[in-house]
Amino acid sequence: MRGGPITDREAYPAAWITLAALAAAFLIWFALGEPTVSRCWVWEHWHVYCPGCGGTRALIALAHAQLGTALRYHPPVVITLALAGAYLLTQTVWRLRGRRGWALHYRPWWPAAIVGLFLVNCLARNVLWLGFGIAM
C-alpha cells in the first residue's frame, strides 16, 4: 500500500487473515477446554462498561450458535461479523465469476461506522447501568 485509501485490494485479504486468526484463536480456546476469559480491566476497576465489554461473551455465544445471546451481550460484534461475512462471501463469489455481478465493496467510512457503533453501544449500556441500574 502506498498511502492511498484502502480498497478491496487490501481489505479482502485483510478480512480473510482476520477471519483465519479468529478461527485459530477459537480452535486454541476450544482445544484448551473453553477456559474462562479474564474480566474486563475497566469494569473491574471503575465499574463502568468499556466499548468492548461483552464482546468476548458475544463471540463465545456465537461459537455456540447462540445468536440471541450474542446480540444481548454485544450487538456491534454481531453486526460487524455479519458485515464481514457478507463482504467475504459476496467478494469471493464476485471474484470467482470474473468480477461480474454484484458484490459488497469496501468503503473508507466502514471503520468509522463500526467504531461509532461500538461507542453508541457503550454509551447506551452505561446509561442503562448508571442511570437505571440495569446490568448487561
Ligand SMILES: [Zn+2]
Ligand atoms: Zn470492558
